[in-house]
Structure formats: structure tokens, C-alpha cells
Amino acid sequence: MDFLELLQLFLSGAWGTIKLFTVALVGSMILGTVLAAMRVSPTPVLRGAASTYINVVRNTPLTLVMFFCAFGLPFLDIRFGSTSSFNSFVYATIALTVYTACFVAETLKSGIATIPVGQAEAARAVGLSFGQTLGEVVLPQAFRTVIPPLGSVIIAMLKNTSIASAFNNRELISAMRNAIEIRGDLVIPLLFGTALAYLILALLLGRVFDYLEKKLVILR
Amino acid sequence: MSAPTQVLFDEPGPKSRRNNIILSVISTLVLLAIAAFVVWKFADAGQLDPAKWYPFTFAQIQTVLLQGMLATLKVAVVASVLAMVVGIVFALLRLSNRKVISVPGTIVLEFFRGVPVLLLIFAMFLMFGNEIGSFWSVVFGLTLYNGMVLAEIIRAGVLAVPTGQREAAMAIGLRSGQVMSLVLLPQALRAMMPTIIAQIVVLLKDSALGFIVTYQDLLYQVNLIGREYNNLLPTFIVGAVLFIIINMLVAGFARWLESRLQRKTTADTEAGGLTTKIVD
Numbered sequence: 001m002d003f004l005e006l007l008q009l010f011l012s013g014a015w016g017t018i019k020l021f022t023v024a025l026v027g028s029m030i031l032g033t034v035l036a037a038m039r040v041s042p043t044p045v046l047r048g049a050a051s052t053y054i055n056v057v058r059n060t061p062l063t064l065v066m067f068f069c070a071f072g073l074p075f076l077d078i079r080f081g082s083t084s085s086f087n088s089f090v091y092a093t094i095a096l097t098v099y100t101a102c103f104v105a106e107t108l109k110s111g112i113a114t115i116p117v118g119q120a121e122a123a124r125a126v127g128l129s130f131g132q133t134l135g136e137v138v139l140p141q142a143f144r145t146v147i148p149p150l151g152s153v154i155i156a157m158l159k160n161t162s163i164a165s166a167f168n169n170r171e172l173i174s175a176m177r178n179a180i181e182i183r184g185d186l187v188i189p190l191l192f193g194t195a196l197a198y199l200i201l202a203l204l205l206g207r208v209f210d211y212l213e214k215k216l217v218i219l220r
Numbered sequence: 221m222s223a224p225t226q227v228l229f230d231e232p233g234p235k236s237r238r239n240n241i242i243l244s245v246i247s248t249l250v251l252l253a254i255a256a257f258v259v260w261k262f263a264d265a266g267q268l269d270p271a272k273w274y275p276f277t278f279a280q281i282q283t284v285l286l287q288g289m290l291a292t293l294k295v296a297v298v299a300s301v302l303a304m305v306v307g308i309v310f311a312l313l314r315l316s317n318r319k320v321i322s323v324p325g326t327i328v329l330e331f332f333r334g335v336p337v338l339l340l341i342f343a344m345f346l347m348f349g350n351e352i353g354s355f356w357s358v359v360f361g362l363t364l365y366n367g368m369v370l371a372e373i374i375r376a377g378v379l380a381v382p383t384g385q386r387e388a389a390m391a392i393g394l395r396s397g398q399v400m401s402l403v404l405l406p407q408a409l410r411a412m413m414p415t416i417i418a419q420i421v422v423l424l425k426d427s428a429l430g431f432i433v434t435y436q437d438l439l440y441q442v443n444l445i446g447r448e449y450n451n452l453l454p455t456f457i458v459g460a461v462l463f464i465i466i467n468m469l470v471a472g473f474a475r476w477l478e479s480r481l482q483r484k485t486t487a488d489t490e491a492g493g494l495t496t497k498i499v500d
Binding site: 040041042043044045046049055056059060061062063064067068071072075076077078112120124130133134138159160162163165166173176177180187188191194195198199202203 | 228229230232236240243244247248251261262264265267331334335336337338339342343346347421425426427428429431432439442443446452453456459460463464467468471
């Protein structure tokens with residue numbers, strides 16, 4: 001197996017990581033926003049449900065969550081597609097989404113706490129409902145204030161996609177393991193190559209968040 | 221516990237009180253429906269049979285699970301201690317005035333902080349696994365990553381100690397090593413203790429990764445028992461509950477310590493420098 005083939009293997013692995021990351025990013029942002037909205041909602045049942053969920057999932061290792069999704073869900077006969085590789089992709093995405101969402105929700109909640117009380121008061125004074133106050137006034141500002149901590153949550157999620165490799169997913173770490181199985185003489189260069197790939201991805205992501213921060217963050 | 225941080229809604233009037241009750245009922249029903257669906261799925265897969273739960277009454281199974289738990293805890297404890305040492309060393313390297321020391325320190329730190337823990341554990345396992353075994357592979361992998369994160373936390377803590385402390389210590393003639401070890405570090409460690417323990421919780425959570433390199437920890441035993449008795453989900457639930465309880469205890473300890481320290485600490489933990497985030 002020569003260099004080009006190795007590179008191809010790694011590129012397809014990187015593509016797997018990016019795919020996993022993107023889908024989980026969208027999912028966890030949506031679920032995280034919903035959870036944060038539930039936590040500040042006027043309905044006590046929703047508040048309680050969201051905070052219980054966050055407390056439990058936050059204290060569970062991602063490995064456990066993924067273990068449950070990858071081995072438990074098929075046991076319960078919950079399947080999403082015909083091929084097993086697509087299934088494991090969906091399971092891993094669900095695990096990552098469910099796990100990261102509670103960190104997103106926590107971050108957003110602390111963002112909501114930094115919005116001056118006057119904003120919500122003014123919104124209520126002009127007669128906006130809770131949904132409007134949250135959706136039109138508070139959340140847009142909260143999102144902009146929490147961009148830096150949200151960035152570290154998202155970068156942590158990028159690194160967490162590596163755990164999916166243990167559950168039949170094609171991504172960087174599994175590509176590395178394949179490559180090492182074939183070229184046992186190149187263990188150290190391959191390890192460094194993988195580390196470099198992760199560093200580059202994390203660096204790019206960091207740049208994106210720096211840019212967003214410069215553009216959007218509200219200084220108070 | 222679940223009180224909103226900021227009131228985004230008015231004191232409910234008669235109409236919104238009614239709406240609220242309706243919403244509560246609906247959301248309770250939805251939550252119950254979800255719970256019922258889960259239970260139904262479990263029952264459908266035959267995982268709720270008493271027979272599936274029966275193995276947990278065997279003393280042997282109990283000991284195996286407890287051994288797994290202990291193995292996980294052992295990794296976490298050893299790695300925490302080593303990570304603390306690595307953290308202090310790298311914090312000192314980064315704080316050094318000499319560029320020759322601080323720049324390589326920073327590069328190494330950023331490198332290990334930027335890659336996934338799992339990759340570090342694999343690296344240890346693949347390079348030295350034959351000599352040191354899976355236990356030390358996991359420990360060293362966790363140590364490298366969390367040590368670097370702790371280093372950043374400790375460094376932020378040292379920088380946050382009021383400058384008067386350092387100046388006073390130098391004025392009474394302490395050498396710079398003494399200033400650090402007798403004056404700055406104790407205060408920094410104390411001020412950052414809640415953050416440090418929060419990172420230890422992250423380490424504890426990551427110690428579950430051991431099963432991926434065939435370390436015989438809790439998850440490994442869960443998998444084994446689950447496959448043998450065909451009761452993967454009940455075993456998993458028992459294991460997960462064990463894990464979550466331990467994590468919540470340690471996290472609760474961090475919160476308790478934080479509230480206690482806020483009463484006693486003299487170092488200013490709010491102002492400047494303390495912006496290091498917990499990253500897991």
C-alpha cells in the first residue's frame with residue numbers, strides 16, 4: 001500500500017468525521033435551543049423535564065451514550081436504514097446530538113442570563129408573548145454573546161466524534177486503525193498524521209468561530 | 221433547582237394560568253407517552269422479563285460488575301493524580317520567563333490539548349501497549365490530555381492571584397521558586413479547586429473509554445455479561461446508573477466545595493484571568 005492509497009484512506013476517513021460532525025452539529029444546536037427554551041419556559045413540567053435531562057446526560061460518559069445507541073437501539077429493534085453502515089452512522093449521530101445538546105443548552109442558558117433584564121421587560125411591555133420574547137428578542141442576543149464558549153463546546157464535539165470509531169463508523173480514527181493494520185511499520189507517522197488532521201480541523205473551526213465572534217459578539 | 225435565570229414571562233393572569241395548566245397537562249402527556257414508548261419497546265424486545273434481571277441477584281455477577289467499577293475508578297484516580305502533576309509542571313513551564321522554556325511548553329501543550337483523548341489512548345496502546353498493558357495506556361492517555369487542560373487552569377489561577385502577593389513575597393527576599401511554591405501556587409490551586417474538580421469529573425467520564433482498548437472496566441464487563449445472559453439492556457442500565465451516581469457525587473462535591481470556598485477564599489476569583497473553560 002503506497003502513500004497515495006494511504007492518503008485516500010485518510011481523506012475518506014476525514015470525510016466521515018466531517019459528515020458525522022456536521023449532522024450532529026445541526027442536531028445538537030436545534031435540540032440544545034429547544035432544551036434551553038424549555039428551561040426558561042413558564043411551564044414547570046417542561047422546566048423540570050429539561051433540567052433533569054441535562055443533569056443526567058451531562059454526568060454520563062459519551063462512551064456510555066454511544067454504547068446504548070449502537071448496541072441498545074438495535075436490540076430494541078429501532079433501525080433507520082437497510083445497510084448496517086448507515087445504521088451505525090445514525091446511531092453515532094444520535095448519541096453525539098443527545099450528548100452535545102445539553103452542553104449547548106447549558107451555554108445558551110448562561111447566555112440568556114447575561115441579557116439585561118430590561119430587554120425582556122421591554123419586550124413584555126410591548127405585549128410580546130413568551131415565545132416572541134424568547135424567539136425575537138432574547139435568544140438572538142443570547143446566541144451572539146455565547147459564541148466563544150459555544151465554540152469550545154463545538155470543538156469538543158469534533159474531538160468526540162472519534163469515539164464513534166469504536167462503534168463501526170468510518171472516520172479518522174478507524175481509517176488510522178485500518179492503515180496501521182496494513183502498514184504496521186508506519187505506526188508513529190500514521191499516529192502523527194491523524195493527530196495533525198484533527199489539529200487542522202480544530203484550527204479551522206477555531207478560525208470560523210473567531211470570525212463569527214468578531215462579526216457578531218455584543219460587548220457589554 | 222429549575223427556577224428560570226431571568227423572568228421572560230409575566231405573572232400569569234387568569235387566561236395564561238389556564239393556558240399554563242393546559243400546556244402542563246399536554247407536556248406531561250407527551251413525556252408520559254415517550255416514557256410509555258420506551259417501556260413498550262423494552263417489553264417488546266423482552267428486556268423487561270424478570271428472567272433478564274434475575275442474574276443481578278447472583279453474587280458472582282455483582283462482584284464482576286463491582287470489579288469493573290473499581291477498575292474504572294482505579295484508572296480515574298491514578299490518572300487524576302498524574303494529571304495534576306503534569307498540570308503543575310506544564311503550568312510552571314508556560315509561566316517561565318525564559319522563552320526557551322515557555323515556547324516549547326506551549327507547543328507541546330497545545331498539541332496534546334488539540335487532539336482527541338481516544339487518539340492519545342490509542343497512541344499509547346499501539347506504541348507501548350505490549351510493555352505497559354492496557355491499564356497504563358489508558359492512564360497515560362488520560363493523563364496527557366487532562367494534564368494539559370489542568371495546566372491551563374492552574375496557569376490562569378496563578379495569573380489571577382493579585383500582583384501584590386508576588387511583589388510582597390519578592391520584597392521579603394524569597395527566591396522566585398519560593399515565591400511560586402510558597403505563595404502563588406497554593407492560592408491558585410485553592411481558587412481554582414472547583415474548576416479543577418470539574419475537569420476531574422471530565423476525566424472520570426473519559427475513563428469509560430478504556431473498554432475500547434480492551435481494558436476490563438465497567439463497560440467491558442457490561443458488554444460481557446449482557447452478551448452472555450442476553451440481557452444487554454438491563455445490564456447496561458445497571459452499569460449506567462452506577463456510573464452516573466458516581467459522577468453526580470463528584471460533581472456535587474465540586475459544587476459544595478465551590479460554595480464553601482467562596483465564603484473563605486481571599487484570592488479574587490471573579491476578576492480577570494479566570495476565563496479558562498472546562499473542555500471535555
